[in-house]
Structure formats: structure tokens, C-alpha cells
Amino acid sequence: MKRVASALLISLITTAIFVTVAKAHVHKEETYCLAQNMFFEARGESTRGQLMVAAVTINRANHKSFPNTICGVVWQRKQFSWTHDGKHDNPERMGKTDRLEWEKIKHLADLVLNEPNHVLPKTKATHYHADYVNPLWKKQKVYLEKVGKHLFYKNKERK
Numbered sequence: 001m002k003r004v005a006s007a008l009l010i011s012l013i014t015t016a017i018f019v020t021v022a023k024a025h026v027h028k029e030e031t032y033c034l035a036q037n038m039f040f041e042a043r044g045e046s047t048r049g050q051l052m053v054a055a056v057t058i059n060r061a062n063h064k065s066f067p068n069t070i071c072g073v074v075w076q077r078k079q080f081s082w083t084h085d086g087k088h089d090n091p092e093r094m095g096k097t098d099r100l101e102w103e104k105i106k107h108l109a110d111l112v113l114n115e116p117n118h119v120l121p122k123t124k125a126t127h128y129h130a131d132y133v134n135p136l137w138k139k140q141k142v143y144l145e146k147v148g149k150h151l152f153y154k155n156k157e158r159k
Contacts, residue, residue: 027113029071030069030070030071030113031106031109031110031113032106032109033070033071033074033075034054034057034058034070034074034109034112034113035102035105035106035108035109035110036074037053037054037057037070037074037080037082038050038053038054038057038105038108038109039101039102039105040080040082041053041080041082041150042148042150043098043101043102043105044101045147045148045149045150046147046148047108048121048147048148049147049148049149049150050105050108051108051112051119051120051121052121052123052125052128052147052150052152053128053150054108054109054112054120055120055121055123055125056123056125056126056127056128056152057070057073057074058070058112058116058120059123059124059125059126060073060126061073063126066126123144123145123152123154124144124154125144125152125153125154126153126154126155127141127152127153127154128150128151128152128153129150129151130149130150130151131146131149131150131151132149138151138153140156141153141154141155141156142154142155142156142157
């Protein structure tokens, strides 16, 4: 009986460790994807502008019309221009100023995923675009606000 109990305990501990490590890996990957999107979409913007990009990314991951992970949202085909512009996607390869911004944004992304109620703007936005472009999809959305150089939208309510 002691052997069975010991084996069961070891099995439970091993499973708990595996699940914890797996969750930590997923969290790290999701944090990196979120930080990449914030960096390439909103570096040079205010912290609020960067957090609005994070909010859109997370709102999409929580919406039935989009992939259900942050990385899935970020890498969904042709959703964010930086993912298909032909340039490298590694912020570590940028100049010193951009690397400093990257470090700040990585920290922000981690805060967003660990303390969303404290740092994430309350918004229903699922789309945005820079103020110098005029996408066709904006006619099907409801304008919410402009933050920095980005205009934010939500889906129209269904009647």
C-alpha cells in the first residue's frame, strides 16, 4: 500500500511539475509574441498607445472570430503589417535606442499578462490602423478613439 501511495505521489508531483513548466513556457512564448506586436506596431508611441495595441491583441485572442492565443492572433495572416513586410522580426537586432525600447516593452507585456486589471486600458477595440492609412474594413467598424498615431475601432453590435 505504501508503494502505491508513494508511486501515486511521485506521479502527481511529476505531473504538477510538467504542467507548471509547460504553462511557464506558454506564458513566455505568449509574452514574447505580445511584446513583438507592441514593439513593431507602436514603438515610439506613448505607453498608453503601446498598451492599446496590447489590448487589441488580447481582445482578439478572447474573441471567437480570431485565434485563441496571443501568438495565433499576432501571426494570423496579414493582420499586422510588420509580420509580412519582409523585414526581420527580431528586436534584439535593432540599434541601441530600439533595444532600450524593446526592454521596456517586454516588461510592459509581462505586466499586461500578469496584472491585466491594473495596466491594460479598458477598451472593446479589436482593430486599429495608423492615421496615415485608410483601410477598407473601417466602414464595418465603430470608431472609438485616437491614441498617438493609431485610430481604434470595435465591431458593430449585431441587432
